Amino acid sequence: MNFPGKLTMNLSVFVLLCSIAGISYGASTLSERKKQIKNQERVIADNEKNETIEIGDDARLSDYIKAGLMNNPGLKAAFYKWKASFAKISQAFSLPDPQFTYTKYIEGVETRVGPQERAYSINQKFPLLDKLWIRRSKAFRASEESFYNLNKQRLEQINKITDAYYEYAYLSKAILLMNENIKLLKIFESVAQTKYRTGLAPNHDLLKVQVELGKLENDLLSLEDSRLPLVSRLNALLNLPMDNLLPWPDETLEGAVLGQKYEEINGLYDELTKHNPELLSLTENIEENRDSLKLAKREYFPDLSVGVTKIETADALNPGAVDSGKDPVMVMVSFNLPLWFGRLNAGVRESRASLKAAEELLVNKQNELLTRLNYVHYKIRDALRQSNLYKDALLPKATQTLNATQFGYQGGKEDFLSLIDAQRVLFNFQLAYYRQNANFYQRIAELKSLLGEFPVDPGETE
Template identity: 25%
Template sequence: MIIKMYKIIFFGCLLLLSLNTFSQSVLENYLKIAAENNPELKASFSDYMAAMEKVPQVGTLPDPQVAFGYFIQSPETRVGPQRATFNLSQSFPWFGLLSAKEDVATEMAKAKYEVFENAKSNLFFEVKTAYYNYYFIEKAIQITKDNVEILQVFKRLSLVKIEAGKASIVDELRVELELNDLENQLALFLDTKDVLQVKFNNLLNREDTSEIMVPELLWQDEIPLDQLKMLDEIYVSNHQIKSIDHKLNAFLNQEIVAKKEGLPKFNIGLGYTVVGKNPSSIASDNGKDVFMFPSVGLTIPLYRKKYKAMITEAKYMQEAEISRKEDKKNTLGTIYKNTLKEFNDGNRRIALNGRQSEIAKKVLDVLMTSYSTNSKDFEEVLRIERQLLKYELEQQKALTDKNAAAAFMDYLIGK
């Protein structure tokens, strides 16, 4: 008999675990749909791709310059009159300037990528929270309907007692008042369900009326790390901090760019002159075109004020990002503590309201039995019934709040 009982418990736990796993896989599928379809996330990814296209733009040499000249009055030379000239020149910046510019653009693009990743993490948090809220409203509707049925039973019982002359019609009217309140609350829950359904489906960018599958009992997510490790993980993995780090690297490279911009630039050119024939010349190179290679030039940055300002600007931008990172870490530390508080509070409320619900059910059963035999404890029955409804709703709300806090923890560490 004992072995059979253990088997029942074992298979019951196994079934519950499989249902929870199935439910979590459903949510994972919703997250995948949101990642693929959400328009705001698509826009953020396009911003990143656009930033990546900056890299080849800044890492390329300036376009070569071609010049053409035609002599209206051709100057005479020994080998013939000059008709036209062609010049081709190419400018070369100081060594390492282009690669430094590429590093700046690459780091800024990486910062944009972290913005995209942060948007994705935030979207996942919003989807999870919307899913948990939809689960709660489904359970709230179910619990409220169950309590309506309890009051309906109590109403029928009061009618029997009124007909037998053992109770006052006031009892029935009080039940009616309670039923009216519950039906009004149920109507509000149904309206709220429609709103939450639209919100969830909009996050997934699909039809407003698409069905949302929720479990019969929501699983409980946990925080995997202890407090100190969790905070360290946030500082290392949070996408907002990563974005700031990439911007800081970009401005460090921007300082290198500014310094190299203040160094000379080189110009190398080619010249070609078209020469006509001199009819009176017997030279062997009569009418031969002239090719000049190379011509070398140097651009000297004499006005140093501009380049000094560029270097100072880059340093100020670095200081700004360092301060911004420190401020973000402080903010995230505060948010983490508050989220941990909400997670722990959810845990406590789940346990508390679970116990309170069990006690309230027992008390209600006793009072219902007592009321069926005499007219006492009528108000107490209604009070306990209201408490039972409150505890059941609060337990489900605590469950969704705990999971929402765990989901926000995932967002903080960039999941």
């Protein structure tokens, strides 16, 4: 079955031109995304070959984040969703499959050149105008939307791990401080017992310290019991077994410093609107809906179908007939007729409404995130202010007060109640200091998540 070479060549050239035009659109971005997908697949394959990641005693926040980004099944699901969406780009730019038809005549159709026995035909539909380009653009926008959603989930994962990590670090500090204060109260108890036996102090001093000691021991048990659910939270984020007991973080919770970049809120508004992955995803969604509107308008124009038919003809009954047995070849061109304007108009209205909804959704989300940015920035400044207040003023004064009260009690110039109160104040200030530092680092992580930042050192705040 030999079709005319000229027609076949013209169809091939048309398809080739379509392909070249498609590759040139966003070629650099497409190439970059392909490399990112391959690299991520390689990382996932390497991780699946390795054994379960263990968090050692010297593990830092960056180790927790690395394990969480590699192991979390939710992030893997988001990656494969992006990969599936990316694969739709080439599908959207592809022509529909050509249609081949074989016809066998039950009774041959007699013609002058002979009876026609069978026919072969092939048809190809070509969308007119720029439909293929718009479909490809629409698929690319959908893929970018999935890409930014993946980045959003990565940042949320970093934020969650950081939040749980510093909560775990604070718990470690709180338990350590509690044990130190229990030891100090036991010394006070010993002093009170000695003075009570010698008649130098009343019985209620001893009872007071024992009550305070019992309260701290009860609080210590509560803190120790809270370790398991907090560890379970971290294990879930890292995709580790629930019974895996993570070591205490090696964090001092000291030195909270706000980088110059984050000092002024006004400079962060543009940063958020330009780099927040959720806003970028919604922006791509708007472009996708614009392409949908373009496609809906293109439905008013017909599509072209081109076909070739060859009919096999047997020899004529008259052997001397001119062109006996010659196979006729026919070229067919057809158009669909977009006449049902009610359906077409409804499609345009639908696309316009969807585009408007996507635009309003972006504005609404931007307002939400900017409001959240203001609140997070306030919490950062508030935590830093309180941390500096405790470090520079309250803690030194509380320490001096306790030392002076303890010295005065030993000399008989201070009562035991003042000593207990001084100890309690210092202990509460110490807890509050580390609480504010933990809050500071947690809110810094949330701020970076809002700004779309992937820091090399997640614990870095400058």
